[in-house]
Amino acid sequence: MPLKGIKVLEFVGLAPGPLCGKILTDFGATVTRIDKILDNPLDVLQQGKSTISVDLKNPKGQQLVLRLANKCDVLIEPFRPGVMEKLNLGPNELRKQNPRLIYARLTGFGQHGRLAPRAGHDINYVAISGVLSMLGRRQEKVTAPINLLADFAGGSVMCALGICLALLERHNSGRGQVVDASMVEGAAYVASWLFMSRNLNIWGQERGDNILDGGSYFYDTYETKDGLYISVGALEPQFFELLKQRLELPEDLCQFGEEHQDRGKRLLTEVFLSKTQSEWSKIFEDVDACVYPVLDYREVHKHDHNKERESFELLEGVTAPRPAPLLSRTPGKLPKKSDKQHNLIEELELKPQELKDLLDSGVLTLPEKAKL
Structure with missing residues (x-):
């Protein structure tokens, strides 16, 4: 190590x-x-x-x-x-x-x-x-x-x-x-990036009105039918188009422009409430629309991607993240209670x-x- x-x-x-x-x-x-x-x-x-x-x-x-x-x-x-x-x-x-x-x-x-x-x-x-x-x-x-x-x-x-x-x-x-x-x-x-990027066009509005801080309907979280949540991060145009297709949104709905934000948020709120988180996850499983489930911290270790990478371990009955970043030759290791101290x-x-x-x-x- x-x-x-x-x-x-x-x-x-x-x-x-x-x-x-x-x-x-x-x-x-x-x-x-x-x-x-x-x-x-x-x-x-x-x-x-x-x-x-x-x-x-x-x-x-x-x-x-x-x-x-x-x-x-x-x-x-x-x-x-x-x-x-x-x-x-x-x-x-x-x-x-x-x-x-x-x-x-x-x-x-x-x-x-x-x-x-x-x-x-x-x-x-x-x-x-x-x-x-x-x-x-x-x-x-x-x-x-x-x-x-x-x-x-x-x-x-x-x-x-x-x-x-x-x-x-x-x-x-x-x-x-x-x-x-x-x-x-x-x-x-x-x-640092938040401070040094203020001159980029993604900012310029008051807090909560910008693309990344809650001001855009295509970069937000939405509740699903079963009371869980989905994360949406369709920033780039190609991702946004795939989002529109899978959600069957109106063709005239645009990504940018203040006049589209309230309408878009209303439409996405309604459509995501029509299915469960699991159903939406399957719909977006094979497409890069940047839509993923908000995993519960108690269940995160059961997600197939996390299981494949062994990203979490159960440590004395508690879900514990594996040490990061992962080093190829000398990775970190979660100590067990039985390890000699x-x-x-x-x-x-x-x-x-x-x-x-x-x-x-x-x-x-x-x-x-x-x-x-």
């Missing part, structure tokens, strides 16, 4: 940090989580990682983390700026002893700037990024994309990319560096009495199966 041999220390926070660690785990890295508790019910992304609990306010706990960091290639921390410095675990302290360490800091607003110390969530970061202003239907309030855009796309994935870039650069320089992963900047960067504590070669003192004092807590 591409990250085999890379050791990661992940300080557990909310979902962005754990997904970043999961990406590294799925592609072969060894990840040790430091959490306040061993069994955190809120972290559903811990498969393949080992977990220890350390009292970070105790100087002995801080020294233990320092020793762990000396054994690692990467550290991920999700706290507000200054928190790790107060614990004597900031990048300056840790990289003095391990100059090869890549210290990834994953926060909402970044490590400096007026808002850096402030609290926030995905909806706030997407708002400050400017991207939220582009999302939503006409004459409706802007719509937050759950917490996908800032937490995960702009946060987790961009932070993992930064770590991989720093690892690649370290191959040449031999030195680590600090990765400042701001979810605001990450969300904006993911939306690496215990980073073993590498510290603590003396038996030293380990006993750490455990007895509560500075360190290990899972039962990991105790030496």
Whole structure:
């Protein structure tokens, strides 16, 4: 696996940090989580990682983390700026002893700037990024994309990319560096095309009135007879003509022009309600009209295309996406609960009495199966 041999220390926070660690785990890295508790019910992304609990306010706990960091290639921390410095675990302290360490800091607003110390969530970061202003239907309030855009796309994935870039650069320089992963900047960067395409003729209208944001009837979703949905993305003229043919729409219905949009939306709404999602899927099965079913997340692994590519696995009874992208020689792999987890504590070669003192004092807590 591409990250085999890379050791990661992940300080557990909310979902962005754990997904970043999961990406590294799925592609072969060894990840040790430091959490306040061993069994955190809120972290559903811990498969393949080992977990220890350390009292970070105790100087002995801080020294233990320092020793762990000396054994690692990467550290991920999700706290507000200054928190790790107060614990004597900031990048300056840790990289003095391990100059090869890549210290990834994953926060909402970044490590400096007026808002850096402030609290926030995905909806706030997407708002400050400017991207939220582009999302939503006409004459409706802007719509937050759950917490996908800032937490995960702009946060987790961009932070993992930064770590991989720093690892690649370290191959040449031999030195680590600090990765400042701001979810605001990450969300904006993911939306680069949206920012940089504003002069194209697909835009120019208010939010919700453009081709791609709900203003066009040939690029939208429609309810079917059974209460499910179909996605329509017939942007190009040739796709639109096939759409008209399969839906038996009037010949005089045009693709573009404001005067055709309300009529087109009404016609497509009515016609899609006449059949079930399965029936429509069969009608469009063999034609490139860019019409596909909106699959339910609980059933997505049963779709024939996804089954053929093995795009999803059932992991402890839950549908889990396979690691992406797919590499031809060294693909990622979803860890199973039964997979042996690496215990980073073993590498510290603590003396038996030293380990006993750490455990007895509560500075360190290990899972039962990991105790030496």
